[in-house]
Amino acid sequence: xxxxxxxxxxxxxxxxxxxxxxxxxxxxxxxxxxxxxxxxxxxxxxxxxxxxxxxxxxxxxxxxxxxxxxxxxxxx
Numbered sequence: 001x002x003x004x005x006x007x008x009x010x011x012x013x014x015x016x017x018x019x020x021x022x023x024x025x026x027x028x029x030x031x032x033x034x035x036x037x038x039x040x041x042x043x044x045x046x047x048x049x050x051x052x053x054x055x056x057x058x059x060x061x062x063x064x065x066x067x068x069x070x071x072x073x074x075x076x
Contacts, residue, residue: 001050004043011051015059020074029055030067 003011013019020026024044027035028051036048044051055064063073 001054003047003050003054007044007047007051008054011054011059014073015063018074018076025051026070028052029064030070031065032067 001008007025010021010025014021014025014029021029024036024040027039028044028048037045040048063069
């Protein structure tokens with residue numbers, strides 16, 4: 001997938017170690033389109049489709065899709 005290495009590492013740390021990603025990735029993980037547009041830099045926005053595809057294909061469904069899922073994933 002065409003995800004910049006730094007973003008991919010952040011996603012992997014979030015899924016594997018439950019470490020909170022930055023504001024931009026958090027908004028993507030939370031499925032918050034308005035916050036994503038407002039908070040992501042151009043590089044992250046350009047990789048939006050691959051990031052969402054990666055989450056859908058490789059991340060547990062319990063860790064993405066809403067702010068509540070993101071918060072719960074980090075708390076556990």
